[in-house]
Amino acid sequence: MKKSSDFQFDDLQGLLRFGYGKLTDTCFLLLNVADTDAAKQWLIGAPVSSAAFSDPPPRTALQIAFSVAGLRALGVGDDIIDNFSDEFIVGMTGDESRSRRLGDIGDDEPKRWIWGGNDKQVPHVLLLLYAEKNGIPEWRKKIEDKLFSTAFKLLRQLPTQDIGNREPFGFVDNISQPNIDWKREQSIDMHRRDRYSNRLAIGEVVLGYPNEYGQYTERPLIDSNQDPLAKSLPNAEDQPSLKDFARNGSFLVLRQLSQDVPGFWQFLDKEAGSVPEQREQLAAAMVGRERDGTPLVPLVDEDIPGIPAGDRRNRFNFVSDPNGTRCPIGAHIRRSNPRTGDLPPGGKGFFCRLIKILGFGLERPNDDLVSSSRFHRLLRRGRTYGPWLAPENAVKQDAPEAERGLHFICLVANISRQFEFVQNAWVVNSKFAGLDQERDPLLAHREPLHSGVETDQFHRPDPDGTRRKTCHLPQFITVRGGAYFFMPGLSTLRYIGALPGTGKDDSL
């Protein structure tokens, strides 16, 4: 197997590597294919930015992803599509049980969404445009040329607004991201599995490479004897006689999450008896960080693989805080990345590990309740929308209402093991790491269990053992839309563009 220290960044879309944080302005377009031939012709010439370094850095960027309906509309055959994962084919809203598992019930039910709520509303194409301050109108003009207008029908432009490095509730965001092992230096088997590591195998976010299990995620492979056009695609690393349709591609999960900023701060203010310090403490406890990003648990002395020694905002895990007296167990960051290793915490030597592997010697009854983090990491690339409302203003009774929130985006190689697992098992589940009757205090709906048991609580244990309880948490975030997309590598994009044409899309 090729051990690549020279990753083919020029075949990868740039968002996977960079996030384009310096390109502060964005415009996300949801499109349908109106004329297949024109769409393919446009795709072949589209100035899609790769992940190769450029000096000077780019002033604009364009990224493209397709839903399963989009791939079909462009003529990608079922023989290819059927080899994608079930969840991508069925889609985010394609079956009721998936919606239930994702917590898309009650006010979050897909039928209430403004886009993507049913098969017919799922856009074919997602176009992500990035530009420097005020650069979007000019960039859009360049992208949306005459051919583009024939090729696509604009279904919706998702609003975005740069509010600095914060999300709308006012917390610094995008502090913690997995560190992708682009050089493949980490041995999948030998890295310190018994401890939390922030290093992540390429195959966890990019298809066609070994993942954290040392395996290749299932994906469409093509025999180029039967499809000569596929000769231009990269070889499958694990089956070199076949061509890899998905290599250097990734799944992109998009969810439009509307945030009730006045509702959040006014509820916390009431709970805190209008004492600003207590209000801040409760907010920080719900997130797991202070508003400026400071973690609530002390930094660790030893190195955490994949976290630079100087990164003071990420050099922590929750081993020193087993009962959540510093960072509550139900806090958003603790639920969405519990920073666990493969084995419960404790001694490191061979015998200690053996004892733990055999299931003995747990230091605390709850030590083994959360699955290992490295199989459930997300590369987050979301952007905010709506006007900024500072917490100090949001708390006032006459705070202006406005539609604001986060276009949550994450890139993963396995939608079900990564995004759906985190959303279901860790975020919306009322049972998590020994907790019950509460869900993620920021994100989740507050529907009671079937038995009628309420789940709208949030616990913060004090070091003396008392559990401070906040009851009747309202729902602060409502889902407004969402879909699963596939963001292909650049050779695959060209392959799709070169597929034999079928003319106008009659389904429109």
Ligand code: HEM
């Ligand atoms: C409007 C919705 C959301 C808000 C306001 C929000 C807010 C935040 C904030 C303030 C942080 C801390 C900053 C950081 O560590 O980077 C964070 C971290 C994180 N969030 Fe969210 N988030 C939202 C939605 C989601 C969703 C839908 C997921 C996944 C299902 C998610 C997963 C994560 C993860 C994985 C982290 C990093 C945790 C870590 O590695 O320590 N978030 N979020």
